[in-house]
Amino acid sequence: MIFSSDNWAGAHPAIAESLVANAQGYASAYGTSELDRRVEQRFSEIFERDVAVFFVGTGTAANSLALSSANRAGGIAFCHREAHVNVDECGAPEFFSHGARLCPVEGARGRMEPAKLEAEIRRFPRENVHGGQPMAVTLTQATESGAVYSLDQIETIGSIARSHKLPLHMDGARFANALVSLGTTPAEMTWKRGVDLLSFGGTKNGCWCAEALVLFDLSKAQEMHFLRKRSAQLFSKSRFVAAQFDAYLAGDLWLDLARHANAMAQRLADGITASAGSRLAWAPDANEVFVVLKREAAGRLQRQGALFYDWEVPHDLEGSLAEDEGLYRLVTSFATRAEDVDRFVAAC
Amino acid sequence: MIFSSDNWAGAHPAIAESLVANAQGYASAYGTSELDRRVEQRFSEIFERDVAVFFVGTGTAANSLALSSANRAGGIAFCHREAHVNVDECGAPEFFSHGARLCPVEGARGRMEPAKLEAEIRRFPRENVHGGQPMAVTLTQATESGAVYSLDQIETIGSIARSHKLPLHMDGARFANALVSLGTTPAEMTWKRGVDLLSFGGTKNGCWCAEALVLFDLSKAQEMHFLRKRSAQLFSKSRFVAAQFDAYLAGDLWLDLARHANAMAQRLADGITASAGSRLAWAPDANEVFVVLKREAAGRLQRQGALFYDWEVPHDLEGSLAEDEGLYRLVTSFATRAEDVDRFVAAC
């Protein structure tokens, strides 16, 4: 009953096997091997256009490099208040961008409200040098609250960014979960809606350590080679990342894994809805379920071996919980078993 | 006949197996799993004292974090002119340390000459604010020229650093190769000789992606947690690095692999010495062999499938090569086969 996070799972067998299969033999280093090239090409196929792909080690690295690619002096990047870049990366975006600032935007379920995004950007007119200057917009798909921006919602954010000449970055640590939730294609969910840079995550969905920064604007690729190397993210045996993605993307494994994770989340949500002692805080779109439990019940579940985290009550839900209730996050993954879900629900 | 670099090899089967064995099941993320803890503890045993260990993804990250830990405003770190930090890391040490500067020191075979190190440090007296201030000394063991500092030589560098109150960092990308070359212990080669911070490399010696920053001064550990996270080097599934080191360090596998690589280098050196058409530029201490060949012979070898790099003639050898000769670097690894060495020598 481990619902702590999708990064508590290990690696999918097919991905582990791909690594073993590529353990032998020699390959040119630092991302220049045939395998690297082939897998990079695979991204262009998946996104239905030429893209520049940069393998890196962590989602934080992908996000921070994306923002540093858009860097300006006194730069300000707009993100949701609960975004990973804003609350969970220990200042990495600021470090990579030499002190650019993140400006938090409000909105329910981790999605920036377009009007609020527009209002925040307008607070920083270019002629006021004291306030700094807007440099990028970044959204998270799926959000930290397990919600998924619809294609229209992405389009709206994209058009706001474009109207201010700001690049739009998507933090896709849970890209696959969002994609299968919407039932759309990678192209539709990204560049066709105005996304310029994408952190394409594999780690949370069955890889060990496989993240890719995808640039749809090829003119930014040349500098990114140096940005990545300079930040110590160019692996000498880069092919071990490529090998993971090779198996991950083959035969739509990545989509199957995400579908499973989402289905387990839905099963959990259904069970909770039907249960007497718990209720959903809101319906899940992807693989994160937020549940309201009496604190006592949460403690009891944890003593029975269930692992999950307390969660800060978002602004728009403040006051909706009883005194003795808490908000809890449950995350499912490619490795979640239906029986564990059912045990949890039964114990609720 | 691939002698391009030790990072062209893949992973040793035992290390790949360890990864597969740890692919299943759940583990707490971000370096907090039992496996992480156990492998960290293993480092303390190996170094015969409590050490703080930080797994990172690349040697560049380990080196840069080590230097950033010693950072000062206007700081200057002293290294050999040919050191990896100085020529092969695209400014990562400067980036991680917010603009600290590397001051190159001369010396044969990649080893800093103590008198020259002392003289360089003295060029920056603390009372001259314009010149900046010394902040660290870093040496590479084994060096980029395949030489190994003797224990006495490390001691000498260490005492110079200490006399100026500077921490001493060792770039041990090829730590194991140096260790078995000297036939000594990790403790003797590091903190007993004045080393304060160590980049302990596993990648070049049979791992996929396993580097550890080892701090002998535990008072620096608290800040390093934030430095590592802030630079995007804290892996969520950190245990996949731990699993590599687990196999790497078990039963002295790491020493066996390094002994093999060094033996292959020696076999290569012996063959070249005996050959008619080539000569050693200098005798190898570890797993890098530098050979003088007629350019024409080098071209012929490459056309026969041998892979190796041209090398810049070091300052102290300038003028010792004939017009039609070049200097070439051959690197052996855990994966080098004696038959490939012999084929190369035969073709020389």
Added chain:
Amino acid sequence: MIFSSDNWAGAHPAIAESLVANAQGYASAYGTSELDRRVEQRFSEIFERDVAVFFVGTGTAANSLALSSANRAGGIAFCHREAHVNVDECGAPEFFSHGARLCPVEGARGRMEPAKLEAEIRRFPRENVHGGQPMAVTLTQATESGAVYSLDQIETIGSIARSHKLPLHMDGARFANALVSLGTTPAEMTWKRGVDLLSFGGTKNGCWCAEALVLFDLSKAQEMHFLRKRSAQLFSKSRFVAAQFDAYLAGDLWLDLARHANAMAQRLADGITASAGSRLAWAPDANEVFVVLKREAAGRLQRQGALFYDWEVPHDLEGSLAEDEGLYRLVTSFATRAEDVDRFVAAC
């Protein structure tokens, strides 16, 4: 009727004369002249203890260097939401501190509410590496809203900082105005209440370009020499700053100038209170007056030659203005004439 800002005024004649008097002759450069030393010593007298003084060119530099002195990886500095460092310095604090972050704290009139400061600090427990780590608290005296922290209020903020082992910085761009408002001594308003670093401003109160960073913790002074030089704030003819402070501090000129500015603000406030068409948003403590005017009246005043800025309505006053009203800021200075105040009031 120029009430735009106190930095629209020029220099007080005594300060201009001091510069002229020091224009001739030679003096050793980069802050080492006798005049520099003598004026630095004067600060120790004024603060009744040994202090380390660093002349810099702008208040932004003093603030940013102060924060960089407290810098930590993933560091977070706590300030009021409306603080100059947070809204008017184009990311300089973040740049100087390599990406440290400012965490805004709420409170009326630009003063951080102690309970909210405490709550914000507690959001970042040291064991959560993802969130970053607290590094400093900074308060503004007088605040951007023209309020002055009482000695007890500074003491309270100081004890919160101390309880979390965080240094306390005071942005004293309007230090003199606050000091005479409280009728206290520099020592009482700073280190005796827990202030560790002070930006001591002269520019807004009659100097041309004279700011001093004052360190009460002398152990931080050695590194600050390099931090200042490295950030291009060590003037070769540093004595031209010293000469300004020499006249500024002589015979309590600085206090007289601040008293005048504050008195003009009070005269303005009294006139507005008595006027029919305008009202004070809140009573001024120092030299900034915030007035509520009908927009139409504001436009009329501006057409009559009055210069002043629109101001964003602070959170706690939202909803208290009528549709056709605006909030405006009027700043007085050493150069403000009573007749201009009276003309403005008459025109209100």
Added chain:
Amino acid sequence: MIFSSDNWAGAHPAIAESLVANAQGYASAYGTSELDRRVEQRFSEIFERDVAVFFVGTGTAANSLALSSANRAGGIAFCHREAHVNVDECGAPEFFSHGARLCPVEGARGRMEPAKLEAEIRRFPRENVHGGQPMAVTLTQATESGAVYSLDQIETIGSIARSHKLPLHMDGARFANALVSLGTTPAEMTWKRGVDLLSFGGTKNGCWCAEALVLFDLSKAQEMHFLRKRSAQLFSKSRFVAAQFDAYLAGDLWLDLARHANAMAQRLADGITASAGSRLAWAPDANEVFVVLKREAAGRLQRQGALFYDWEVPHDLEGSLAEDEGLYRLVTSFATRAEDVDRFVAAC
């Protein structure tokens, strides 16, 4: 007999008077006053084309901002080994550019030798991400050795920079001294020879604190506003810098002052050439004289009140001094009196 440095002098009376004349009255802050605008316009006249001008407080700031304007990840700026940016700025260029690196180039008298510059740039081909990437060339006019690049020499450096698509920066801390030495115009010495960015110094030639960063490429101006503000170099009472330049540039005062300083240097050189006990190390082009003296004679002169600095013997003069001789630098300025020069020569 003060020949320590030209920044030991104070301010020229006309410049001090201009400050006093502008002390009164109000002016809009942060570089937006009429005086600021008028003086900026004056630069366009002097340079015979539209230029963007940014007043800053120190030469280090101007140089560092210029380089940060050309910044790239892993960037490398090429300068003479003895350049001020390389030896006297405590890492400010690296700090402002987030870790870009300075690559020293050799050449006599502080002038980069074109062939060596070309060779150094070629060491960093863009396809080798490990080595970093060239980002700028910077030359000093006049050099730290008192030499002046001829127009042809600047053209040559400029064409090398252009051929590698690198912007060329000129550190003109002693711009006026070089200009009158060549008897040319500002336009001829800068953009007509390929200079893209210029640090235009006033401080060493009679101002107190007046430096200007001049951009010939206007497309870089927008970002520079933010770079300057972000680095704390935008003065609120910016007009006090403008007032200095106003007097400095009026009626060619700046050229007169430089001519005087250069003439004093020539008088010193002539006297030394004619003296028995000393000799010129090389002939001066501007206002710095390098003299070889017996150490004993130098000590005697210093005891008689002469102030001047020991100087490191440049590479190309090594071995040309006797055991008991030293190299010394004497700097003249607008304030140097003929009688002091003559007293010095007589005492030699």
